[in-house]
Structure formats: C-alpha cells, structure tokens
Amino acid sequence: MEIFFLGTNGWYETSMGSTTCSLVKTVNENIVLDAGSGFYRVEKLLDYSKPVYIFLSHLHIDHIEGLQILRKFDIASGIKILLGPDMKKELESFLRPPFAPPLSSLKTKIEIFEPPYDLPFNVETLPLAHAVPATAFRFSSSSFIPGTRGMRITREDDTSDETSRRMLPKTSELSIPVQRLCCSGFICLTSASMQSM
Numbered sequence: 488m489e490i491f492f493l494g495t496n497g498w499y500e501t502s503m504g505s506t507t508c509s510l511v512k513t514v515n516e517n518i519v520l521d522a523g524s525g526f527y528r529v530e531k532l533l534d535y536s537k538p539v540y541i542f543l544s545h546l547h548i549d550h551i552e553g554l555q556i557l558r559k560f561d562i563a564s565g566i567k568i569l570l571g572p573d574m575k576k577e578l579e580s581f582l583r584p585p586f587a588p589p590l591s592s593l594k595t596k597i598e599i600f601e602p603p604y605d606l607p608f609n610v611e612t613l614p615l616a617h618a619v620p621a622t623a624f625r626f627s628s629s630s631f632i633p634g635t636r637g638m639r640i641t642r643e644d645d646t647s648d649e650t651s652r653r654m655l656p657k658t659s660e661l662s663i664p665v666q667r668l669c670c671s672g673f674i675c676l677t678s679a680s681m682q683s684m
C-alpha cells in the first residue's frame with residue numbers, strides 16, 4: 488500500500504502546498520481522499536488498471552476544486568465519487584454548466600453515491616462538526632495489505648470538535664489528520680502525518 492499526500496493546505500494554494508488531497512493505492516484500488524488542488528497531481532500516480540474511488544469529506548471549494556479536471560481522464564472502469572449523507576445534489580450542481588462541462592460529456596463515466604455504499608471494502612462514516620455537513624471515513628479491508636488480518640485507515644477532516652476527531656482514529660491502524668482549520672479562515676501549515684496506533 489502506498490499513500491501520497493498531494494495537498495495539505497487549507498483554504499487556498501500557497502508556496503507551501505496545494506489544498507487537500509491524498510491518494511491511497513491499495514492492492515485492488517485507488518482511493519482518493521478529497522479533491523482540492525492537490526488532485527491535479529493524481530493523474531500521473533493512479534494505477535489505471537484498478538478502480539478509482541474519490542471520497543469527499545465535505546463540499547467547501549478547497550476540497551473539491553480539483554474535480555474540474557475530471558474531463559482529462561479516460562478510465563474504462565469509471566470514477567466513483569463517495570459523499571456523506573444529503574450532499575449529492577449540491578455536488579451535482581457544481582459539476583455542471585456553467586461551472587463545469589456536463590458529466591454526460593466526459594470520456595469517463597462519473598457516478599456519485601451517498602451512504603450506504605456498495606463497495607468491495609468496508610467504509611464507516613461519522614459526522615464531523617464543521618461549518619457545513621462534513622463526514623469522516625474509516626476504511627477497512629484485509630486486502631489493503633496482503634497477509635495481514637486487516638488494515639483500517641481513517642480520514643478525518645477539518646473540524647474543531649475534539650470528540651468527533653478522536654472517535655475514529657483510536658480504532659484505526661493509520662489515521663490521516665490533514666488540515667484542521669481549513670475553511671474557517673486560517674491556513675493550516677501542519678504537514679500531514681501518519682500515526683501508528
């Protein structure tokens with residue numbers, strides 16, 4: 488399994504880095520965590536023989552601006568975008584004219600899903616305290632690292648709520664705590680880090 492931190496900034500891109508995006512390459516899939524401007528780097532890193540899943544924690548612009556390059560991709564298996572509850576209509580309104588070309592015009596089939604998901608690995612969600620509805624994800628699958636009983640990855644996100652931030656990482660082998668202050672008007676200079684649990 489490989490993890491790439493493609494963007495860890497909040498709010499806007501600076502010389503310190505792009506806005507939030509991480510790529511987790513497992514044995515069977517590409518898992519993208521948020522699609523800020525760091526998503527512009529994902530094109531060269533994807534394994535195009537495997538499915539692509541994009542999980543979006545919430546719909547603030549610094550987490551979705553990278554989606555404007557979806558039309559660059561030509562992926563036969565399509566791209567699945569996974570959201571928290573009740574976010575699909577809002578995202579669809581961003582991924583259509585005048586903001587973007589119609590999804591139906593893209594070379595790659597883009598599908599958008601809310602929970603419950605039907606995926607080949609387990610995903611748990613937890614609502615996070617934020618200015619808008621936001622979701623933390625915990626992924627688990629024995630296929631992430633062959634030969635192990637399982638690997639759980641948590642993607643938490645910018646939230647000021649300590650309770651919700653702590654609930655998922657405690658029970659994960661790996662947490663990806665990226666930008667906790669993003670959209671509330673601060674630039675987060677904290678680099679992404681990995682924590683062994």
Ligand SMILES: [Zn+2]
Nearest residue numbers: 547645669670
């Ligand atoms: Zn935000």
